[in-house]
Amino acid sequence: MEQMVLDIKKALGGNDDFFIKRDYLLENEVLLLGLNTLIDITKTKTIFQKQSEGLISQGKTSETIFILMGELFEDDTKKAITSILEGKLIIYIENTKKFIIYEPVPKGLNRSIEVPSNESVIQGPSNSFTEDIDTNIGLLRKQLTSNKLLVHSFTTGKNQKTKISLLFINGVVDKELVENINSLIEKNKSMDISNLQSLSKMLGFSSWDTISKFNTTELPFHASQFLKTGRVVILVDQLPFALILPNLLWDMFIVESDRNFPFPIMITIRCLRVIGALIALISPGMYVALVAVNPEALQIELALSVAQSREGVPYPALVEVIIMLVVLELILEASIRLPKSVGPTITMVGGIILGQAVVEAKLVSNLLIIILAATTIANSTLVGAQSSLSIRLFKYINVILSSLFGVLGLVVGLVFISSYLASLTTFGKSYLYLNIGRKEQ
Amino acid sequence: MVRSLHVMIMYVLCHLGLIFFMFPADIIASTEQGHWFPILIGIIVHFVCLLTYMKGLSFFPTKDILSIFSKSKKGVTFLFFAPILLYLIMAIIITVRAYAEIVTLVFLSHTPLWTIILLLLSVSAYISYKGIEAILRAAFLLFILFFPILLFVLIMSFQNVDWRYAIPFDTDLGFISKPAYFESYFAFAGGFLFLGFVQPFFSYERKNVILSAIFLIPFFLFSVYIPILTLGQASASKAFLPFVLIVDSINIDWLMFDRVTMFFLLSLIAFIILYLSLSLWKAIRIINYYIPKSRPSYLLFGLSVAIFFVCFWIPDWKDVENILFMNSFLRSYVLIVVPLFIYYIGRRLKRKDTNETI
Known part of the structure; x- marks a missing residue:
């Protein structure tokens, strides 16, 4: 066997799905090399035969036929190995010592084009990307x-x-x-x-x-x-x-399929998402600030009812919020991890046990449950998994600063987050640009 | 176009942060009646200085105030920049100390003063560390977030106004001799210097900056007149922070919050943090120009720590006011000498250029 084939065999021969088959192409002895887990050999061979027969009947010489079948290379073992791993078929022509990288019929290893699994679309094209x-x-x-x-x-x-x-x-x-x-x-x-x-x-x-x-x-x-x-x-x-x-920041609030709605509705939906981001950022911190540091900011009736709902809760507001937030994050994380059939259980456990039992046991206040629910729901209005995760993280800055400085802490937290967002750039494009296509003067 | 917008917003925010605290008290203390006159004089001075400064800068289209002097000897230019630097640092100290005091007065009475100073300074230092682009962009975001709140409170503060307090209109020039009047210029002098520093990073049109200065005129007037119209001159002059007092007295039934002051103050503090970060950035630019080898971030850290200790060392409000008065000389330097000097240099350069082309 030729040196090059030996080299390929040395590199890939340890795999049981690697094959070397002898075949004939225009009276030339050829070797077919490839991985049978990536290539549908039977179909490939049929097509390969048909193609060569068609070319022969047109009276082409063997040299042209080789070129027409695929890319022709000589003495490039590395290239051959890479191509095999990419699922190509190598046709090695023994007397000329050249090889053809042939595009075979691949095994059906890709799923078909489906509707998106993580993004839902209302009234918009819903083909989604696949792995290929x-x-x-x-x-x-x-x-x-x-x-x-x-x-x-x-x-x-x-x-x-x-x-x-x-x-x-x-x-x-x-x-x-x-x-x-x-x-x-x-x-x-x-x-x-x-x-x-x-x-x-x-x-x-x-x-x-x-x-x-x-x-x-x-x-x-x-x-x-x-x-x-x-x-x-x-x-x-x-x-x-x-x-x-x-x-860009604005991507958090816009979905292109918004434009399938009338203009005023589009604006309203987008405003809703902005409000969602603000609520997700502010509300846990606001709770801590108003309960622990600045209760006098609330109207007296409201302050009293807040105090009442916290009656009997044994720890400071910060601990209360952090505990519940962490539990909530755990639920979110768990519901991703769990199989679909068990998922609803978690929702039920989370809903009933955390919502009802925790309050009745006087471990956290009623109000906090409402705040947390609002936060989580608001957080989910944001577009894109990546950005909503960032907002989820940022709210902790506000919670901690609020517990130290009350509403001042909350505002300083917002200033801090704004300036952080303002300082981000990608290849010189600021994160706060609305539209990068427009030329800046 | 977009860049002008950032500069405009920064200009507005800086001044808004400064207007509503000391300015009303100073103006009310400086005259008994016809407050519009001292405010008007202040605004005119502001406009003249601003126009001169921008005209001067326009002779050097792509240069900032530091590189204008790059050809002259560093020792000579230091004489020009040292007072500016000193003014900036003193302004930062006064602002941080005063606002920390106001915060403790209004809503954090149990929190130690130094923690608030630390909070304000560290966030400002962080923003200024991120550079001028981040400062101006953050200004844009904060404007969208907090300006509506500010406007809402401002409109609401007309709730208890009695227009008869506006008379008598006639006035005299007696306020000129009052130290309080010169302290009121703190609100005018603070903001406009940065126009000379942003030039290579952000270009702007002069027209737009003037628009934003015009936009500020009602705020100057309201900040003084709302306390006077609500309380009358006699009571308003007794108040420590008249405007804050008025906002505190607003009662809105349908709002779940009792104290609208808080929102008002907090939005102003957001703007003040921006102002501080901008001033820190300017100060670092000047220092870095004279000590080019050191890293700006170290300088920033050193300066912030130094300012923190100075703020910590100032014992009470009386001393803040003393420093504010002492700062008047530097303020008049920044307000008058700097724009004139830049203008003079620009003119001279232009004349030289035209002579050479002839």
Whole structure:
């Protein structure tokens, strides 16, 4: 056997799904190499035969036929191994010592295009991205039929090959942004990308940012709308969502399918989300501040009823709030982790035990339960899993500052959060921009 | 266009933070009747200084106030910048100390003063560490968050107004000799210096800044006239913080909160934190210009700690007022000499340029 084939066998032969098969193509002895877990061999062979027969009947010479079948290479073992791992079929022609990278019929390892599982859409296109990057690009192309949509693809990683694609609309996008991202990906091509943290490391973002630099969406419709406003979309193979760069504050409050409603309703819905963010940030801190430090700010009747509801609660408001908030976070986390069939149980346990029993046992006040419910519900109005998580974290700053300084602490907390948000930039684009497509003067 | 907006908002917020506290008391203390006259004089002075300053700066379109002097010797320019620096630091000290005192008076009577000073200073230092872009952008956010509250309280504070207190209108120039009147210029002098510092980072149009200065005129008037119209001159002059007192007396049945003051004060404190961070940033810019080797973040930390200890060391309100009065000389320097000097240099440069082209 040839040296190159031996090399490939040495590298991949330890795998039981690796095959080397002898076959004939135009009276040439060829070797077929590949992984049978990725390739549907029977179908591939049938198509392969048909194709070659068709070409022979047209009277093409063997050399042209080789070129027409796929990419022709010589002496590139590394390339061959990578291609095999990517699910390609290698046709090694023994007398010419060249090999063809042939596009086989793949095993059906991808799920079909479904409705999104984490984002729900009311009255909007509801195809969602899948794990396969080519399907995803296809979905976007279908959503956005334009000759200005450009796709740049990269294969990254040393130990684990991952395909990354960069999509943008030429003419709308800021060229500097694309060049920056392109050059950073080229520079850090050897990094293994399997999650957003490694991708942010590749793009040189600080790993201590509380707000994600990427906005994520499962919907090609949303991704295409972001593209139109001058954002860059990054698709990573095996991640079933699009990453939108840069992420902006305003994205927390807008969903593109809002525009399917009449204008006044759209405005109202968006205002509602802003109020949601504010309530989620402020209300736990406000409770602590008003109960523990500044009860005199409330009207006397209200202050009395608040005091009454806290009667018999044995610890300070801060401890009360923190305990309940942590329990609530645990419920949220648990309901993600649990199988769908057990999920409702947790809701019931959370609802009844925490809502009713905890109050009756005088461990926390009635009012706090209301505040917590409002906080959690308000938090869920925000768009995007990433941003709502950040808001969930930020509210603790307010809670702690409020317990120390009352309402002043709350306001200083808000100032602090605002200035933190104001200081964030992605490739020179501030987090507070409303729209990056517009040119600044 | 967008950049002008940020500068405009910053300009408005800085002044709003400063107007409502000491300014009404100072004006009410400086004259018995016809308060519009001292306010008007103040506003005119403010406008003249602002216009001169901006005209002067416009001769150097892409330079900030420090790089205008980059060709001259550092020793000479230090004579020009040292009073500004001293003024900024003193203004920070006065503001932090005064506002911490007001906070303890109004709603945190059990909290030790130093913790409030620490809180105000640390957040301001954090914001100023993030740089001018972050400061101006944060101003934008805070404006959206807190300005509606401020406006709401301001409108509500007309609740108990008796318009007859506005008369008599006639007035005299007696206020000029009162120290309180010069202290009132703290509200005018504080904000406008930053226009000379933001230039390379944020460009702005002069017209817009003037618009925001015009926007501020009603606030100057209301801050003095609302206490007078509610209480009358005689009682208003007895109050320590007249405007805060008035806001405290507002009663709104349908609001779940009893004390509207708190919201009013808190939104102003949000603006004051911004003002402090801006002043700290300016001070660090000047210091860093003379000590270029040190890292700005270390300087900022050192300056904040120093300011904290000075604030801590000031024993009571009397001393704050003394410092405020002492600061009057520096204030007049910042308000009058700095704009004139920048204008003079700009003119000279322009004349030189035209001579050379001829």
